[in-house]
Amino acid sequence: MSDADELARRVAETLRAREGTGPALGIGLEDAREGYARVAMIVRKDMLNGKNMAHGGMIFTLADTAFAYACNCRNANTVAQSASISFLAPGREGDRLQAEAREVSLAGRSGVYQVTVSNQHGETVAVFQGHSRTIGGAILPEA
Amino acid sequence: MSDADELARRVAETLRAREGTGPALGIGLEDAREGYARVAMIVRKDMLNGKNMAHGGMIFTLADTAFAYACNCRNANTVAQSASISFLAPGREGDRLQAEAREVSLAGRSGVYQVTVSNQHGETVAVFQGHSRTIGGAILPEA
Amino acid sequence: MSDADELARRVAETLRAREGTGPALGIGLEDAREGYARVAMIVRKDMLNGKNMAHGGMIFTLADTAFAYACNCRNANTVAQSASISFLAPGREGDRLQAEAREVSLAGRSGVYQVTVSNQHGETVAVFQGHSRTIGGAILPEA
Amino acid sequence: MSDADELARRVAETLRAREGTGPALGIGLEDAREGYARVAMIVRKDMLNGKNMAHGGMIFTLADTAFAYACNCRNANTVAQSASISFLAPGREGDRLQAEAREVSLAGRSGVYQVTVSNQHGETVAVFQGHSRTIGGAILPEA
Numbered sequence: 001m002s003d004a005d006e007l008a009r010r011v012a013e014t015l016r017a018r019e020g021t022g023p024a025l026g027i028g029l030e031d032a033r034e035g036y037a038r039v040a041m042i043v044r045k046d047m048l049n050g051k052n053m054a055h056g057g058m059i060f061t062l063a064d065t066a067f068a069y070a071c072n073c074r075n076a077n078t079v080a081q082s083a084s085i086s087f088l089a090p091g092r093e094g095d096r097l098q099a100e101a102r103e104v105s106l107a108g109r110s111g112v113y114q115v116t117v118s119n120q121h122g123e124t125v126a127v128f129q130g131h132s133r134t135i136g137g138a139i140l141p142e143a
Numbered sequence: 144m145s146d147a148d149e150l151a152r153r154v155a156e157t158l159r160a161r162e163g164t165g166p167a168l169g170i171g172l173e174d175a176r177e178g179y180a181r182v183a184m185i186v187r188k189d190m191l192n193g194k195n196m197a198h199g200g201m202i203f204t205l206a207d208t209a210f211a212y213a214c215n216c217r218n219a220n221t222v223a224q225s226a227s228i229s230f231l232a233p234g235r236e237g238d239r240l241q242a243e244a245r246e247v248s249l250a251g252r253s254g255v256y257q258v259t260v261s262n263q264h265g266e267t268v269a270v271f272q273g274h275s276r277t278i279g280g281a282i283l284p285e286a
Numbered sequence: 287m288s289d290a291d292e293l294a295r296r297v298a299e300t301l302r303a304r305e306g307t308g309p310a311l312g313i314g315l316e317d318a319r320e321g322y323a324r325v326a327m328i329v330r331k332d333m334l335n336g337k338n339m340a341h342g343g344m345i346f347t348l349a350d351t352a353f354a355y356a357c358n359c360r361n362a363n364t365v366a367q368s369a370s371i372s373f374l375a376p377g378r379e380g381d382r383l384q385a386e387a388r389e390v391s392l393a394g395r396s397g398v399y400q401v402t403v404s405n406q407h408g409e410t411v412a413v414f415q416g417h418s419r420t421i422g423g424a425i426l427p428e429a
Numbered sequence: 430m431s432d433a434d435e436l437a438r439r440v441a442e443t444l445r446a447r448e449g450t451g452p453a454l455g456i457g458l459e460d461a462r463e464g465y466a467r468v469a470m471i472v473r474k475d476m477l478n479g480k481n482m483a484h485g486g487m488i489f490t491l492a493d494t495a496f497a498y499a500c501n502c503r504n505a506n507t508v509a510q511s512a513s514i515s516f517l518a519p520g521r522e523g524d525r526l527q528a529e530a531r532e533v534s535l536a537g538r539s540g541v542y543q544v545t546v547s548n549q550h551g552e553t554v555a556v557f558q559g560h561s562r563t564i565g566g567a568i569l570p571e572a
Contacts, residue, residue: 015193021201024189046167049211050158050282056211056223057204058164064200068192080199081396082368082417084227084513086560088536104545105553107517110367112556114543116533124534127541129558131368131515139193224539225511225560227370229417231393247402248410250374253510255413257400259390267391270398272415274372274511301479307487310475332453335497336444336568342509343493344450347486354478354485366485370513425479 004034008073011139012037015069025058027065035103037069043095054091054125063115063128066101070113071130077137078111083130089123096120099128109134147177151216154282155180158212168201170208178246180212186238197234197268206258206271209244213256214273220280221254226273232266239263242271252277290320294359297425298323301355311344313351321389323355329381340377340411349401349414352387356399357416363423364397369416375409382406385414395420433463437502440568441466444498454487456494464532466498472524483520483554492544492557495530499542500559506566507540512559518552525549528557538563 001009012032016022022029022039025047031038039062047058063085071078091097101115115128144152155175159165165172165182168190174181182205190201206228214221234240244258258271287295298318302308308315308325311333317324325348333344349371357364377383387401401414430438441461445451451458451468454476460467468491476487492514500507520526530544544557 018193018195019198020187020189020191021198022193044163046163048163050160050162051220051222052161055162055164055204055207056226057200057207060203060207060226061198061200064198064203068199077194079194080230082227082229082515083199083203084225084370084558086225086511086539086541086558087223088534088539088541104543104556105517107553110515110517112515112517112553114533114558124536124541127533127558129513129515129543129556225372227415227513229368229396229398229415231391231396231398247400247413248374250410253372253374255372255374255410257390257415267393267398270390270415272370272372272400272413303479304481305479305484306473306475306477307484308479330449332449334449336446336448336451337506337508338447341448341450341490341493342497342512343486343490346489346493346512347484350484350486350489363480365480366516368513368515369485369489370511372511373509 007075008032008034011072011075012069014139022065032069034073035070037066038100039066040096040098043091043093043097045093048093056087059091059117059126060085062097062099063117066099066115067113067130070101070103071111071132072139075138075140076134078132078134081131081133083128085126085128087126089125091125097125150218151175151177154215154218155212157282165208175212177216178213180209181243182209183239183241186234186236186240188236191236199230202234202260202269203228205240205242206260209242209258210256210273213244213246214254214275215282218281218283219277221275221277224274224276226271228269228271230269232268234268240268293361294318294320297358297361298355300425308351313348318355320359321356323352324386325352326382326384329377329379329383331379334379342373345377345403345412346371348383348385349403352385352401353399353416356387356389357397357418358425361424361426362420364418364420367417367419369414371412371414373412375411377411383411436504437461437463440501440504441498443568451494456491461498463502464499466495467529468495469525469527472520472522472526474522477522485516488520488546488555489514491526491528492546495528495544496542496559499530499532500540500561501568504567504569505563507561507563510560510562512557514555514557516555518554520554526554
């Protein structure tokens with residue numbers, strides 16, 4: 001593992017350990033490398049909307065979590081500025097949704113990440129694009 | 144109250160009663176009228192990200208909930224196709240966030256809704272735009 | 287007219303006078319006030335796509351122009367960071383499209399504007415949301 | 430070249446030949462394959478905004494053109510429903526901008542495409558995500 005990938009993994013694990021949302025929703029960190037993160041969760045009854053489908057907000061939250069881990073990978077404090085999401089297929093109770101974030105572009109303090117959310121059958125459930133901004137500070141104490 | 148507003152209120156209450164996410168996050172339905180809905184929630188510890196701010200996914204979920212109530216207001220089954228959100232100010236633990244959805248356009252089966260999320264000080268936390276599609280069926284049994 | 291509205295009008299006229307795109311597309315400035323701008327253009331043959339409809343890029347350009355005038359209204363140099371657009375009805379050759387931009391939120395250097403594009407029949411053709419950032423400098427020489 | 434790629438190329442060339450915008454802006458079709466298209470243009474003076482940079486609308490138009498060619502590649506008439514764009518670096522007069530569209534997802538009549546716009550130095554100028562819908566009919570006469 002490269003130093004950059006190792007740093008990305010440590011940042012993601014640290015963010016995951018400090019947050020409330022990931023544990024509350026059962027979001028698991030599966031992989032984190034430079035400019036990349038993959039997370040997953042099982043759709044529970046308390047994540048459904050009034051039509052018995054996974055709430056769009058829960059799908060967004062999973063994608064946004066992968067985005068956050070990927071855009072903070074260099075240990076420079078980075079936040080979401082804006083994001084857009086297209087919903088392509090419904091999520092159902094019991095589905096295992098996976099979100100995979102990849103860095104598309106990073107220029108100065110501005111980054112763009114694409115996240116694909118898919119289910120256990122390999123179907124794409126949603127596609128997400130996030131725009132990040134690095135605002136100063138670090139996640140891990142700098143050595 | 145007009146019949147259209149009364150129908151909107153009944154649809155929103157029905158969606159709210161059937162869903163898992165609203166109760167799990169403590170989202171309260173404050174108002175629903177034709178093409179309009181307002182909801183609110185208190186930011187809890189289990190809604191924070193790894194930086195001690197409200198998770199972007201939780202803010203999106205609140206906005207998306209208001210959007211869902213507004214775009215289903217005529218009792219025609221309508222789903223989100225895509226949405227975009229801009230994050231403007233952080234949410235903190237204990238903040239009371241309110242999301243207000245308004246119909247911007249409705250043409251055939253395609254609608255656009257704008258949602259503004261603000262905190263208890265009247266500051267705008269996020270602005271959301273959702274694109275909906277009516278897909279057939281009804282929420283309430285049709286009379 | 288308030289001083290703020292007068293400044294907005296002068297900034298918009300100055301931007302319009304300096305740009306290449308507005309004249310090339312025949313975009314007319316109809317109104318500019320604090321946090322608001324309205325522009326219009328006629329859809330020409332050279333603005334059509336391969337299906338004989340107004341090219342989405344031309345509709346976006348009209349909306350983006352209104353956005354630019356509105357977000358620079360205070361004479362603080364401000365650029366688009368991101369934008370999203372939903373297309374609701376086609377534009378046809380000869381249609382007169384009008385774009386109306388309104389400030390939804392402004393907090394520090396970050397602003398959100400909504401733009402509605404409509405045709406001569408009052409139908410909504412597209413809805414646009416733009417996120418701006420103020421980057422320093424002025425459009426008009428500061429007095 | 431596969432039949433699918435050959436069909437994609439013919440559809441793109443046909444759209445290009447029928448449209449007004451591409452020739453007016455000097456947009457050249459560089460490549461089209463199944464789920465993929467690449468186009469390019471030189472930024473001219475009449476494509477600049479009031480700050481001497483490439484107008485955001487012109488950058489969007491280039492990206493939207495690549496998106497249109499890619500999402501119609503199977504000769505099923507497909508239109509843009511919504512799109513979002515993040516602007517990352519300015520374009521200047523004389524820059525050669527290239528837009529490369531890739532299919533991210535296609536499920537039933539709903540597709541998502543990502544487009545990256547870059548300049549002659551390989552810098553990313555903008556990232557675009559488009560959501561398409563297939564609406565019936567064909568571009569080329571069906572054999």
